[in-house]
Amino acid sequence: QCAAAAKARHFRWEVSNMFWSPDCEEKVVIGINGQFPGPTIRAKAGDTIVVHLKNGLHTEGVVIHWHGIRQIGTPWADGTASISQCAINPEETFTYRFVVDKPGTYFYHGHYGMQRAAGLYGSLIVDVADGDEEPFKYDGEINLLLSDWYHESIYTQMVGLSSNPFRWIGEPQSLLINGRGQFNCSLAAAHTPGAKQCAAAGAAGNRHCAPVILPVLPNKTYRLRVASTTSLASLNLAVGNHKLTVVEADGNYVEPFAVDDIDIYSGDSYSVLLTTDQDTSANYWVSVGVRGRQPRTAPALAVLNYRPKRASRLPAAAPPATPAWDDFARSKAFTYRILGRAGVTPPPPATSDRRIELLNTQNRMGGGHVKWSINNVSMVLPATPYLGSLKMGLRSALPSAARPSDTFGRGYDVTRPPANPNTTVGDNVYVLAHNATVDVVLQNANALARNVSEVHPWHLHGHDFWVLGYGDGAFRGDAGDAAALNLRNPPLRNTAVIFPYGWTAIRFVADNPGVWAFHCHIEPHLHMGMGVIFAEAVDRVSELPKAAVSCGATATALMAGAGARAGGHV
Ligand SMILES: O=C1O[C@H]([C@@H](O)CO)C(O)=C1O
Structure with a gap:
């Protein structure tokens, strides 16, 4: 066997604001090298990706997170502002260098403020290493990067979210497939009462919003790589007349199963196989619609040609037709079918070393500011990135000695609005011991309004995790639900949804020293504090590139020579 040597793949990117018409209405997007979405990275497992990222925004920092890449041994390349690195200043260039160790369907996106929602994203696809084979066969590939799009700028959105009274961002104006949508019209107007026809407008050469055409040959099998980087929307994708066989989720193989459509939450990625075995005298719709929240956005359409x-x-x-948005029984049935394929590493079978139970609630702070809180604390980020400040043992890293709680108390009634909706802000930093097996139970609850509990897809940085189980109502702990978790063939993923009023249990092994965000992937919810940080064996992180931590207090300390000191205080 002749395994070709892994390659380094170099990219020179410049991020900038630019005029663009993602849904045929001109707005400002954040693009890369003049493109929206950003360029697709394609690599082979084992390759090193080197991105020289220049910030060409006029007056604002930037970072890029490589969603689904675990950054084993390179925590400073995770691209999270305030966590893994300083935001890159305008005109500065930062070099991301990391190994893509595992084949799969990934993407990248901004992770500073709400820049992802402004369009800073693109696809990252990792093929198997030379000499290796995927455990399924296909003749061709189609890449679908899904997103939602707002006509208000992210600045207007952020001001609304932090204002009192609160101004919610509302539902998106359009859904985009590979960065293209059609606002206020439908390609399928003939079938949509009252809808305006827009094929002409799109096809008439508007290079930004022309409909997506997916050419295929009859009687072949295609691998559709589908990823969602939506700001808010939970999506469902279906292809007229065609079955979809799910084979990959978040860069991990799953036990294949066939469905008519897939649900896809923000932060998820899937591969599905589609065979072009239908009547060759027709074309077929690819339809992407909203689920999980009452839709006010027309489905995005593409043509399978x-x-x-x-x-x-x-x-x-x-x-x-997109299934009913509130048919959660249907959503659960799909999600529960996703299981690890034979050969996927199973979780350590013993009881975990630590269980962290995280209650997700919507709260009011200071009488009016709406926040999302975890165990009643809403996350705020510091000026100095944790990776640097914890590694250097700076006292200012975690000013309060008190660490957030691993439990929230069994008595909490998840079916009602919080009895006491007050909340505070905090760092939400959990310090994890090296190699500990950690279980996290995400507990959903009623929001501020009666009879409302929302979907939240949670994404973990630095790790894949096993999804051990889901349930309705309050998690019943050791006596009940903990004993019934799936340790046999759970899927490995990096994003897992919590359903309204339900819980989701995950497990991971803290074997990747670094500081990792774990948060709701809904952009406004993260902005409103819905997340925690795992500081994992930071003393074992090797020497940090100075460029990653040279800002704020670490820059001052570095200049004073403190950077040479090894180890930290956690
Ligand atoms: O965070 C949110 O706020 C609104 C609503 O709960 C209050 O306006 C909403 O739908 C969210 O997801």
Whole structure:
């Protein structure tokens, strides 16, 4: 066997604001090298990715997070402002250098303020290493990066979220497929009462918002790589007349199963196989609609174009209807079917070393500011990134000796608005021991309004985790639910959803020294404090690149020579 040597792949990127019309209405997006979405990175497992990222924004910092890449041994390249690095200043260049160790469907995105929602994202696809094979066969590939799009700028959105009275961002104006959508019209107007036809507007050469055409040949199998980087929306994807076989989730193989459509939450990625075995005289709709929240956004449509038929021949049938947004039984049935494929590493079977139970609540601070809190504390980020300040043992890293709680008390009634909605802000930093097996139970609850509990997809940095189980109502602990968790074939993932009024239990091994965010992937919810930080064996992190930590207090300390000191106080 002749395994080719892994390669270093170099990219020179410049991030900038630019005029763009993602849904045919001109706005400002954050693009890379003049493109929106940013360029696709394609690599092979084992390769080193080197991105020289220049910040070309006028007056604002920037970072990029490589979503799903575990950054084993390179925690400073995780791209989280205030956590793994200082935001890169305008005109500065920061070099991300990291290994993509595992094949899969990934993406990258901004992780400073709400820059992801401004369009700072792109695809990252890792093929198997030379000589290795995927455990399924296909003839071609289609990449679908899904997002939602708002006409208000992220600045307006952020001001609303922090104002009293609160101004919620509302539902997105458009859904985008590979950065393209059509606002206020439908390609399938003929099937949508009252909708304006827009094929002409899009097809008439607007290079930003022309409909997405997916050319395929009959009687072949395609791998659709689908990832969602939405700000808010939970999505469902269906292809008219075609079954989808799910084979990968978040860069891990799953036991294949066939469905008519898939749910996809922000932060998720999937590969599904589709066979072009339908009537070759027609084209077919790819439809992406909103689930989980009452939709006010038209589905995004693309055309699956059976070659050599012309793409302009729109499918005669109506696009597949998105399942009812509030049919959570259906969403759960899909999610519960996702299990690890034979060969996926199983979790350590023993009882975990630590269980952290995180109650997700919506709260009011100071009488009016709406926040999301975890165990009644809403996360705020410091000026100095934790990776540097904890590694250097700076006293200012965690000013309060008190660490956030591992439990929230069994008596909490998850079915009602919080009896006492007051909350405070805090760092929410959990210090994890090296190699500890950690279980986290995410407990959902009623929001501030009666009879409302929302979907939250939680994403972990620096790790994949096993999803051990889901349940409705309050988690019943050792006596009940803990004993019934799936330790046999749980899926490995980096994002897991909590359903309304339910809980989700995950497990991971703290074997990757670094400081990792764990948070709701809904952009406004993270901005409102819905997250925690895992500071994991920071004393074992090797010497930090100075560029990653040279700001704020660490810069001052570095200049005073403190950088040479090894180890920290955690
Ligand atoms: O964080 C949120 O705030 C609103 C609503 O709860 C209050 O306006 C909403 O739908 C959210 O997801």
